[in-house]
Amino acid sequence: MSHRRTALTGAAVTLSVLALASCGNVDAPPGSASGDGGVVITYNSPSEWGNYGEVLRAFTEETGVTAPNDPKNSGQALAALQAEKGSPVADVAYTGIAFGEQLVEAGVLQEYVPEGADQVPDELRDPDGAWTSVHTGTIAFIVNEDHLDGAPVPRGWDDLLDPAYEGKVGYLDPTQAAVGYSAATAVNVALGGDFDDWGPGLDYLNGLKDNGASTSAQTATAKVAQGEIPILIDTDFNGYKLRDEGANVSVVIPEEGSLQIPYIVGLVEGAPNEDNGRALLDFYFSERGQGLFAAGYMRPVIGEMPDELADKVLPPEEYERATTVDYVEQGQRQQEFIELYQDEVGF
Template identity: 30%
Template sequence: MKSWLATALIGAFALAIPGHANAQKTKVTVYTALENDLLPSFKASIEKAVPEADVSWVRDSTGVITARFLAEKDAPKADMVIGLAASSLLMFDKAGLLETYEPKGAATLKPAFRPSKAPYTWTGTAAYLGVVCFNTAEAKGVPVPVSWNDLHNPALKGKIVMPHPASSGTGYLMVAGWLQGMGEEAGWKFMDGLHENIGAYLHSGSAPCVQAARGERTVGLALDMRGASEKTKGAPIEVIIPKEGVGWEVEASAVVKGSKVAPIARKIADWAASKEASELYTKGYAIVAYPGIEASPKNYPADAEAKMVKNDLAWMAENRERVLAEWSKRYDSKAAPKN
């Protein structure tokens, strides 16, 4: 009896020691390109749903995370990927770096957020697209653009910034959207003309709109939600989706093959496919995977989803290296210095 009581008291005392509960948690290294301001709430939600998990983020832009993950392919350091472009995950899948796992409830998600063919290695969570942030105060008589070709206006020379597609997922989805929507020959011709007016290619999907909002540039080609956010803060910008439509991409999650904490990573993958996760994604995205969840961000373009061009994620993955090599050959002279 005394032995049992002593054991119980020791156990109770141990649980009362600060940090003891955390000692039971398992570190899960998650590579992500989610915006920094979303990470605390995502971590809290994941760890509430999966109490044994201690989420450790490794965060950078899409291009940097993609390159890092592929460079580590022989000895992966990530256990999971959350909030990275599906086209990047398709590259990882082709290299045999992802575990085959269909999360619980994934079959209920919108078709665009699930693989179109086996094996099932990734699950979409939200969609994002590229828009035009146009500063009307700085335009000085330049008409508000309604077509992509309006950005060829000589009055905009040096006044346009956009994300560098090798660094930013937003930049690459815009390039892929032009090549798929216009056709490759016309797409490259359009980018040749756009390049004449580019001031710099920035290494962020949000920074171009931020610069336009501050009046540092007239036009910023950027992430859709950043445009809505900057306008809501009071910036004198219009958030425009050109009449030809815009490129887009799906944020996705996956479990890394060979992870030593795969059972816990699978539980987190289940969370990523849940209604709760989609509700959380509405804090940063207007279009989410779970049917019936409507996000209505203030100042977000009303016709955005209807103007998403036909987009082949597999094409984006398969042609990424070729497209980026050609893009760099043509336009890298105006790339902004990396920090």
């Protein structure tokens, strides 16, 4: 089958995303206040993702507003927002930037520029104020060195196809999770592809499949710590956090190249707790909020990574291999990629 295909219409995008599974459970953060200030519901804020557990706990401590964590991924969050459009449940949504255009086209976000967010570069926010990038990450290998069975730490994409890593590699489902789609974009670009040609990336992912790779719909860093997935293609910040928690992990930026990933937040159209939603978004872009994201090794969009944290991550020259792309086009091409992936790779 040809790897080139015309992007589908916005209606097809909507129907496809609605078909994605949606998890509706939210869990109150441990030790959170009882909600003297009410509640704010976020979609796609797993407590184990970066530092989201601590971010929402700190918001509750500061405001008295209960802010439960939510386990959805980006695709599930979009699907839920669309399904609930007539009677919204969530107040704030968080997704990878590739979903930004779909959120706007679906009409599930309202215009709101949080306090302080005017400092975010123009290319990292919606021109009409529907969403704003809150931090960035980079696609990396998170490698549990205790479960490689004598194999060396892989340094690049090509290494993962070696039989020495058979059954040891995992990545998030690129048809559902923003980080999975970003990983597919990263390897495609690194190996010479572009948005008009997904061939290099799809061929590579087929090679991973043949070598026993697994996919997960949800954040899978716990499986790395347990050795169930010794090598996870994920974000760098999740790897650094695992290391801080005591796991013997290395974070590797693939030598052939990688991708920077902005993550975005927005206020839900018709949010049932709209004032609390605005307050949470303001908190995200406050000095404390940006500092808490940085404490989870998420690179803040306002200011720099604190020196004490910068010393704990890979040196800047490693990140020079992580490129940027036209993120609007990446979002527009997502459905095209999903169709190709399902037809040619699939799990």
